[in-house]
Amino acid sequence: MKTVGSLTHQNGSIQACSLDELGIGCQGQVVEVNGDHRVRRRLLEMGFCNGASITVIRRAPLGDPIEFELRGYHLSLRSDQARYVRVVQISKPPNDID
Amino acid sequence: MGFCDKFQVITMPHCRENAIELALDKGDVPVVALAGNPNSGKTTIFNGLTGLRQKVANYPGVTVEKKTGTCKLPDGRRCHIVDLPGTYSLISHSPDEYVAMEVLRGLRLDTPAPQAVIAVVDASNLQRNLYLVSQLIELRMPMVVALNMMDVAERRGLQVDAQALSAALGVPVVPLVGHKRRGIDALKAAILQARIPPMPDWILPQAMHDELLLVGGGLAILESETEHEAAPATEGLAVDKYRRLGSSVDDARRMVHYQALAERLLIGDSAADMTPLASREPVKALLESAVSRLAVMGIEAMQADIEAHYHWIEHVVAQVTAGIDAPQAVGSSARQAWRPQRNLTERVDGVLIHKIWGLLIFALIMGVVFVSIFWAAQPMMDGVGAGIDYLGLHATGHLPAGPLKDLLKDGVFAGVGTVVKFVPQIALLFLFLSILEDSGYLARAAFLMDRLLAKVGLHGKSFIPLLSSFACAIPGIMATRTIEHRKDRLATIMVAPFMSCAARLPVYGLLITTFFAAWGTGVRAAVMYAAIMLSLYVMGIAAAAITAWFFKRSLLRGAPAAFILELPTYKVPQASQVARQVWNNTWAFLTRAGTIIFCMSVILWAVAYYPRLPSLEQARISQTARARYHSALEGQTGADTKAQPATSEAEAVSMSLGSAAGGYSYAGRLGHAMEPVIRPLGFDWKMGVGLVSAFAARELFVSTMGIIYAVGDPEERSTTDLSRAMRGDRDQRGQPVWTPLVAVSLLIWFVLALQCMSTVAIVRRETGGWRWPVFMILYMNGLAYVVCLGVYQVGLLLGA
Numbered sequence: 100m101k102t103v104g105s106l107t108h109q110n111g112s113i114q115a116c117s118l119d120e121l122g123i124g125c126q127g128q129v130v131e132v133n134g135d136h137r138v139r140r141r142l143l144e145m146g147f148c149n150g151a152s153i154t155v156i157r158r159a160p161l162g163d164p165i166e167f168e169l170r171g172y173h174l175s176l177r178s179d180q181a182r183y184v185r186v187v188q189i190s191k192p193p194n195d196i197d
Numbered sequence: 198m199g200f201c202d203k204f205q206v207i208t209m210p211h212c213r214e215n216a217i218e219l220a221l222d223k224g225d226v227p228v229v230a231l232a233g234n235p236n237s238g239k240t241t242i243f244n245g246l247t248g249l250r251q252k253v254a255n256y257p258g259v260t261v262e263k264k265t266g267t268c269k270l271p272d273g274r275r276c277h278i279v280d281l282p283g284t285y286s287l288i289s290h291s292p293d294e295y296v297a298m299e300v301l302r303g304l305r306l307d308t309p310a311p312q313a314v315i316a317v318v319d320a321s322n323l324q325r326n327l328y329l330v331s332q333l334i335e336l337r338m339p340m341v342v343a344l345n346m347m348d349v350a351e352r353r354g355l356q357v358d359a360q361a362l363s364a365a366l367g368v369p370v371v372p373l374v375g376h377k378r379r380g381i382d383a384l385k386a387a388i389l390q391a392r393i394p395p396m397p398d399w400i401l402p403q404a405m406h407d408e409l410l411l412v413g414g415g416l417a418i419l420e421s422e423t424e425h426e427a428a429p430a431t432e433g434l435a436v437d438k439y440r441r442l443g444s445s446v447d448d449a450r451r452m453v454h455y456q457a458l459a460e461r462l463l464i465g466d467s468a469a470d471m472t473p474l475a476s477r478e479p480v481k482a483l484l485e486s487a488v489s490r491l492a493v494m495g496i497e498a499m500q501a502d503i504e505a506h507y508h509w510i511e512h513v514v515a516q517v518t519a520g521i522d523a524p525q526a527v528g529s530s531a532r533q534a535w536r537p538q539r540n541l542t543e544r545v546d547g548v549l550i551h552k553i554w555g556l557l558i559f560a561l562i563m564g565v566v567f568v569s570i571f572w573a574a575q576p577m578m579d580g581v582g583a584g585i586d587y588l589g590l591h592a593t594g595h596l597p598a599g600p601l602k603d604l605l606k607d608g609v610f611a612g613v614g615t616v617v618k619f620v621p622q623i624a625l626l627f628l629f630l631s632i633l634e635d636s637g638y639l640a641r642a643a644f645l646m647d648r649l650l651a652k653v654g655l656h657g658k659s660f661i662p663l664l665s666s667f668a669c670a671i672p673g674i675m676a677t678r679t680i681e682h683r684k685d686r687l688a689t690i691m692v693a694p695f696m697s698c699a700a701r702l703p704v705y706g707l708l709i710t711t712f713f714a715a716w717g718t719g720v721r722a723a724v725m726y727a728a729i730m731l732s733l734y735v736m737g738i739a740a741a742a743i744t745a746w747f748f749k750r751s752l753l754r755g756a757p758a759a760f761i762l763e764l765p766t767y768k769v770p771q772a773s774q775v776a777r778q779v780w781n782n783t784w785a786f787l788t789r790a791g792t793i794i795f796c797m798s799v800i801l802w803a804v805a806y807y808p809r810l811p812s813l814e815q816a817r818i819s820q821t822a823r824a825r826y827h828s829a830l831e832g833q834t835g836a837d838t839k840a841q842p843a844t845s846e847a848e849a850v851s852m853s854l855g856s857a858a859g860g861y862s863y864a865g866r867l868g869h870a871m872e873p874v875i876r877p878l879g880f881d882w883k884m885g886v887g888l889v890s891a892f893a894a895r896e897l898f899v900s901t902m903g904i905i906y907a908v909g910d911p912e913e914r915s916t917t918d919l920s921r922a923m924r925g926d927r928d929q930r931g932q933p934v935w936t937p938l939v940a941v942s943l944l945i946w947f948v949l950a951l952q953c954m955s956t957v958a959i960v961r962r963e964t965g966g967w968r969w970p971v972f973m974i975l976y977m978n979g980l981a982y983v984v985c986l987g988v989y990q991v992g993l994l995l996g997a
Binding site: 132136139140141142143144145146148149151156157159160161162163164166170171172173174175176177180 | 285286288321322323324325328465499500503504507508511542543546550551552553555556644645647648649651657760761762763764765
């Protein structure tokens with residue numbers, strides 16, 4: 100078992116994806132944050148840690164950036180930054196039609 | 198278990214537990230810092246605490262705004278409040294955060310170290326707001342928590358227990374509804390009760406505790422040893438020895454201080470007070486070995502530190518909140534159902550950032566802003582200008598004719614007029630900006646536009662500064678402060694002047710009506726006018742996009758910034774706050790840009806006025822002009838009537854005199870000297886003089902042309918007379934000086950060239966040096982030169 104943050108993987112059966120791959124309305128749990136030092140620090144400080152739950156609210160009309168909800172507030176990230184955040188999907192929206 | 202909680206470490210000697218009381222008893226005025234996240238309502242609280250007793254300035258050396266004020270405490274005594282820039286963290290990512298950190302740590306020479314801090318926390322956004330609080334706690338300063346936006350939390354169904362929070366943190370917590378002034382008095386009373394919070398039990402991995410002990414020990418040794426002994430001692434010492442040294446240091450308080458220092462170094466905090474220590478070779482080696490030892494265990498100091506803080510936050514929040522929206526224990530595997538949109542902000546966003554409606558509404562709002570500034574622009578400028586002229590006439594009417602009268606009328610009053618003409622438009626722009634920002638819509642605008650702007654290497658937050666630059670580049674450039682990433686900010690500043698500002702309007706107006714409205718009056722002419730105007734604006738935008746893209750690929754190339762944009766809850770802007778911001782910003786514009794424009798106007802007036810034509814020369818020119826007028830009249834039939842624009846002998850004389858005087862003055866000589874350089878672009882020396890004066894303020898071009906062509910009664914010069922004179926101007930070979938192609942070339946020059954001293958001054962201020970403003974002057978004017986050259990020469994070839 101490998102300890103990453105406070106979430107423990109069990110024999111690698113959980114599939115992690117990057118945050119920009121989560122669909123609208125889906126929820127993911129933060130597993131790790133990659134990227135260069137400054138970007139990582141900023142993301143971690145904004146709350147992308149300790150297995151926090153992130154919900155994908157919407158994408159901007161032009162496709163980018165993406166609006167998320169975590170720890171009770173809303174923020175937006177560009178896709179290429181969202182890619183740095185690895186999550187484990189934990190739920191889908193009630194109706195699967197996006 | 199952590200050892201830190203055993204000691205009340207005071208790392209800042211000036212920050213005693215009851216520092217506020219001590220200061221007040223001595224009769225001093227204590228300083229209290231106001232810290233908090235952006236969008237936490239800090240400014241409203243600042244306004245509530247200080248009322249009108251506030252001052253806005255700049256921290257010397259940086260472009261961060263410094264807001265200070267005086268607060269009257271309940272017992273009548275006073276304290277100073279320093280409103281720090283909104284920050285998410287004290288470990289800086291932007292100049293704002295750096296300054297906040299410096300002020301709190303007492304590192305700024307221009308600001309006294311605060312004796313207490315009020316931490317403003319948004320109750321509806323507790324977790325992230327508490328992160329900053331957790332860092333403030335580490336500063337070991339007397340603290341009070343202002344729990345703001347209780348009404349928003351309530352609306353969302355969140356119940357935050359201020360008492361419980363106070364118990365959990367160990368400091369007074371005052372619930373507030375800032376914009377309704379509820380709780381301000383309680384906050385004032387609480388300042389006197391500020392306490393140093395107990396150090397929480399950060400849950401760090403044991404390995405990190407070990408390393409902190411080790412590194413802390415090393416730092417203690419290094420600091421106590423003399424310089425030449427330090428190096429051999431560090432290299433030779435084994436890890437064990439350090440550890441033993443670390444735990445045996447007698448003065449436990451000192452040890453905790455070194456461990457706190459060690460922690461900051463390990464997590465990569467690079468504040469100024471750290472750098473001399475951190476750059477010493479032994480310290481670097483110490484840190485590197487600690488980091489690699491931790492890495493072997495899969496621990497990264499920065500992440501462990503932040504996670505520890507958030508663990509504590511989650512624990513605290515679970516204790517103090519209840520309600521439907523309360524955050525559940527994170528890390529739990531319980532599946533959370535998708536919550537339906539409940540609160541107002543989310544519902545409004547459903548429309549405002551909707552795929553179709555969002556963009557339409559955005560276009561509508563921006564259109565309204567743009568159009569109202571423009572529709573109002575020319576009439577407002579004319580109105581204010583006429584008012585100042587009228588004042589000037591009356592003030593100088595009784596003076597005898599001569600240099601003093603001319604100086605006052607054409608120099609001073611005209612100079613003042615040039616500045617003041619802008620004020621209504623600028624104030625209107627600031628009004629729109631303030632409302633958009635305070636309501637929370639600005640973040641949505643950045644959200645919508647980011648994709649487009651990112652394509653040319655700019656930032657979503659660049660949109661508003663660029664839009665503002667359509668009124669005036671100066672507030673636009675000032676607005677780039679919201680862009681955290683330096684390179685994105687620079688790129689925005691570099692291209693902002695391409696957005697055709699209001700000062701160019703009179704020039705565009707003059708040139709278009711003179712040379713392109715030959716299609717008669719009425720609808721056709723109006724449409725033509727609008728079409729040409731629009732193409733000029735589009736040209737500016739295109740130039741900006743291309744240059745920004747180019748810069749991002751070359752000069753300003755760098756890792757893309759972390760675009761993290763918070764979308765705050767929508768609020769109704771508070772009228773008094775908006776009014777205050779409009780006032781402050783407009784006043785800043787008047788004093789910064791205004792003084793420069795005014796001084797340059799007066800100087801340029803002098804340069805165009807002196808030296809005066811000697812009277813002998815005046816007589817000779819008048820005679821020649823009279824003769825030419827009469828001979829042209831006699832040979833009228835068949836002669837080119839356009840070549841004789843003067844409608845009377847007196848006018849012919851004054852025109853010739855005006856032209857000659859213009860040429861004789863310093864400005865004129867400069868224009869003549871410039872002529873060889875600007876000839877290939879189609880400009881003659883008179884235009885050269887106009888361009889010189891345009892460097893103070895672009896619209897001075899029109900008044901300078903008016904002076905040089907000296908048409909009509911000086912007190913009643915009108916643009917139609919000027920147009921007539923320009924069209925009829927002939928050079929020595931009898932060819933028209935002004936052709937439509939020349940006008941096109943000049944228009945393009947005004948679109949592309951940087952011609953505003955005030956813009957240069959503001960860029961110098963905002964970038965902190967002369968490098969970038971000088972570069973801007975060179976590249977923009979160079980670009981203008983090349984493009985105008987190309988257009989004119991190609992046009993000539995094509996037979997225009």
